[in-house]
Amino acid sequence: MPPLSAQPPVSHFCLLLFGLALATTSCARRDFFQPDARIGVGSSEPLPPATDSVLTVAGRQYNRYSKFYQFFWGHHYRPVWAAPAKVQVLQLATAAPGGLKAGKPGGGFQSISMTMEGTKEREYALRALDKNPVKTLPKFLQNSFLLNTVRDATSAAMPYGALTVPPFAQAAGVPHTRPRLVYVRQDETGLGEMSERFQGKVALLEEKYDALASRTADLAGATDFKGGESVLEQVYANPAHTIDEPAFLRARLLDVWLGDWDRHEGQWDWAEFKKPDGRVRYQAIPKDRDQVYFRFDDGIIPWFVSRRFILPRFQTFKPNYGNVAGLVQQGDFIDQRGLKQMTRTDFSRTAADLQRRLPDSLIERALRRLPPAVYALEGPTLRSALKARRETLPQAAETFYLTLARKPVVGGTAQAERFVVQRYPDSTTVRVFSTAPNKVARRDSLQFRRTYFNAETRELSLEGLSGNDVFELETIGAGRPIALLVYGGAGQDILRLKGSGNRLKLYDETSDLTAAQAPRPQPPKKKRLPYDRTLDTKGR
Structure with a gap:
């Protein structure tokens, strides 16, 4: 060995x-x-x-x-x-x-x-x-x-x-x-x-x-x-x-x-x-x-x-x-x-x-x-x-x-973010905006943008961590979109779902991340790391 x-x-x-x-x-x-x-x-x-x-x-x-x-x-x-x-x-x-x-x-x-x-x-x-x-x-x-x-x-x-x-x-x-x-x-x-x-x-x-x-x-x-x-x-x-x-x-x-x-x-x-x-x-x-x-x-x-x-x-x-x-x-x-x-x-x-x-x-x-x-x-x-x-x-x-493209992870921070996700039959586009009262972050509220393609990506994870995060998910068109795993984390999170919740899984510590046509949130399945717990504590 x-x-x-x-x-x-x-x-x-x-x-x-x-x-x-x-x-x-x-x-x-x-x-x-x-x-x-x-x-x-x-x-x-x-x-x-x-x-x-x-x-x-x-x-x-x-x-x-x-x-x-x-x-x-x-x-x-x-x-x-x-x-x-x-x-x-x-x-x-x-x-x-x-x-x-x-x-x-x-x-x-x-x-x-x-x-x-x-x-x-x-x-x-x-x-x-x-x-x-x-x-x-x-x-x-x-x-x-x-x-x-x-x-x-x-x-x-x-x-x-x-x-x-x-x-x-x-x-x-x-x-x-x-x-x-x-x-x-x-x-x-x-x-x-x-x-x-x-x-x-x-x-x-x-x-x-x-x-x-x-x-x-x-x-x-x-x-x-x-x-x-x-x-x-x-x-x-x-x-x-x-x-x-x-x-x-x-x-x-x-x-x-x-x-x-x-x-x-x-x-x-x-x-x-x-x-x-x-x-x-x-x-x-x-x-x-x-x-x-x-x-x-x-x-x-x-x-x-x-x-x-x-x-x-x-x-x-x-x-x-x-x-x-x-x-x-x-x-x-x-x-x-x-x-x-x-x-x-x-x-x-x-x-x-x-x-x-x-x-x-x-x-x-x-x-x-x-x-x-x-x-x-x-x-x-x-x-x-x-x-x-x-x-x-x-x-x-x-x-x-x-x-890396097979199962990518998009993480937020201990502050509040807005995750805007558009799911198409052949791709998924993710944008992350900072909504926290932070002068530096507000100067450029768009923190992340990327499109993931079905030919490369099997599963996509969004990690909200702490803060009162908002997840805006829209499914456009029929077909089989990329599987999406949403981890709400600590804080009072909001889910806004438009269109189908097909291949969507929700994980949240407080089970407040709910919306019509969405699956019931489950306890987080991922192993928590020391700094995850620290951020969650600060965000409460």
Whole structure:
């Protein structure tokens, strides 16, 4: 099983893996991870204080399995994890201008990471290459032999892949961090409570965008930096706050080209740009490039697990894109809300522009950032795949667009909106107007307009969230319109229905969203997110 996302999953195929793991592995290993990443002469001795670089491997434990085991569980990047790499030793006093000191621990259910604090409000992220995904399993399995298999699946990730991303992102016009490799001494105690977890490991150190002091030319004019879901809270709280959709589309197509499947809403930072008129624009900054060049389906069991009917998001990086819908699945929530106005033409033009920005010479230069031994193992393969994927990027972008167009979501805010919907036999047009007493919003009351076509869209959702919203729905002509799901949310909502209520479903918390010829509202079927509840509370 491969590394999972930020949520603690209880995978529906755990019992299957449990039985297969029993047949191919022993009991859970207490000494699964290498005690020290150093290799070569003197690697078993204490590291002299003045040492500035050492020879390391990212995780030799992944390359110790037999061919029989790999036949079932995959070859992955095992030789890369055991390949030598010369790495600088982390010296806190000189690792950044003015030195670094320990900040708060970080990481989700797998990552070993923390924040490092520099001078002038600069913040850095320190993240170990290796992971410990024990928390992705239910507690009753965390001491079983299945843990061996879950830990071993880390070998599907390319440990040094993040090093190659900055040149690509720079050329594509996508903001990016600049990670560098460091080795944490086995006797390092300057990382606070995280010292023991990092000791003897190879890690990536990179400056964050979160502090104003870290502004760079590609984000000139940014007034602040926000992380994760806080931007969605702002966007849903006020119609004057919007996501820069063309920039986000560019970043997402770069993800697709690199095969980076783990792009849920927690994998982004955001640069804030305030305008004199009070409007605020947010530009996406990708982070945590742990899953670029992911290689998973080269064993019988992971091949089966990555099928469309189980976990299609675990797509292997190959010359062809395979299941694009699965590749972008993990980012579906943020994609639906961050790309809602991007048209088919927008996807096509952006993909063509990226093709021009990613020449062969750039691909070669970026891959040369890999440690020499790693480049010797994987450089030619990755180069060939990147070139092939570049040539077919427009087709992948088309599939990405159609995936989002199948079940789009149009969301309101915590303030009052008027949703005007005209349903035709072959299309549905949605307009959203702000009716809240907000000077910025009133300056341009039309917030959204788009036409969805039956040939592309199967189901359309409208989310009112908070505020006293009005839904004006008109069905014009006979036929079978696009299925429409209306979520009233909190507040005293009004439904005005003209024509047929065919293929219309209503969901409302207070059941006040009713009209003649309309179905009876049902309780919301969607899982509520933290900021949804916050907005609903504010709107009451």
